[in-house]
Amino acid sequence: IVMTQSPATLSVSPGERAALSCRARQSVGTNLAWYQHKPGQAPRLLIYDASTRATGIPARFSGSGSGTDFTLTISSLQSEDFALYYCQQYNNWPMYTFGQGTKLEIK
Amino acid sequence: EVQLLESGGGWVQPGGSLRLSCAASGFTFSDNAMSWVRQAPGKGLEWVSGFSGYGDSTYYADSVRGRFTISRDSSKNTLYLQMNSLRAEDTAVYYCAKNPIGYWCFDLWGRGTLVTVSS
Numbered sequence: 001i002v003m004t005q006s007p008a009t010l011s012v013s014p015g016e017r018a019a020l021s022c023r024a025r026q027s028v029g030t031n032l033a034w035y036q037h038k039p040g041q042a043p044r045l046l047i048y049d050a051s052t053r054a055t056g057i058p059a060r061f062s063g064s065g066s067g068t069d070f071t072l073t074i075s076s077l078q079s080e081d082f083a084l085y086y087c088q089q090y091n092n093w094p095m096y097t098f099g100q101g102t103k104l105e106i107k
Numbered sequence: 108e109v110q111l112l113e114s115g116g117g118w119v120q121p122g123g124s125l126r127l128s129c130a131a132s133g134f135t136f137s138d139n140a141m142s143w144v145r146q147a148p149g150k151g152l153e154w155v156s157g158f159s160g161y162g163d164s165t166y167y168a169d170s171v172r173g174r175f176t177i178s179r180d181s182s183k184n185t186l187y188l189q190m191n192s193l194r195a196e197d198t199a200v201y202y203c204a205k206n207p208i209g210y211w212c213f214d215l216w217g218r219g220t221l222v223t224v225s226s
Binding site: 035 | 166
């Protein structure tokens with residue numbers, strides 16, 4: 001299942017809201033996760049089952065969507081939120097696929 | 108502390124072999140499904156291979172099937188990836204990742220180990 005993220009790069013000012021998009025070529029139900037990845041660090045699970053926050057993830061991160069269209073929203077960007085973000089489908093387990101990523105950068 | 112620590116990466120010529128290791132700590136290793144995921148330079152994440160939680164089922168991406176072998180040693184809390192017949196396109200940072208029980212997302216990742224395949 002091909003996953004497409006947009007935009008490739010998103011420039012947002014601290015304190016503002018960011019919305020990242022992920023689209024599946026075919027329905028994945030709600031079997032979708034979002035990860036944050038910073039250079040040299042381990043990726044971190046943010047959201048699973050499309051809208052459930054992982055343990056310890058701040059409430060400013062939220063996920064929505066089902067079927068083929070999903071959104072990760074960060075309500076008020078903090079400096080530590082600027083990173084790469086990936087979506088991943090696991091509906092076709094174990095043939096997981098990831099999106100190509102969205103780079104969230106400081107405007 | 109709950110963590111995964113990869114090792115074994117390095118430089119290898121095309122056609123060569125390498126074995127990666129992932130040492131797990133802080134959780135019951137044998138209860139959890141585990142995977143290897145890689146990231147080639149400038150590219151996104153690609154799932155490579157997985158090992159089931161209970162039992163010994165293994166799974167591979169088409170791009171590595173027949174060349175890579177995943178295994179684990181529960182007595183050492185370690186996951187392995189034996190990589191044979193390496194190609195330039197296998198150059199990537201390789202991460203191990205853990206599935207929480209009953210879920211198919213990855214709730215814990217290591218920091219990765221770099222594999223470079225070049226002549």
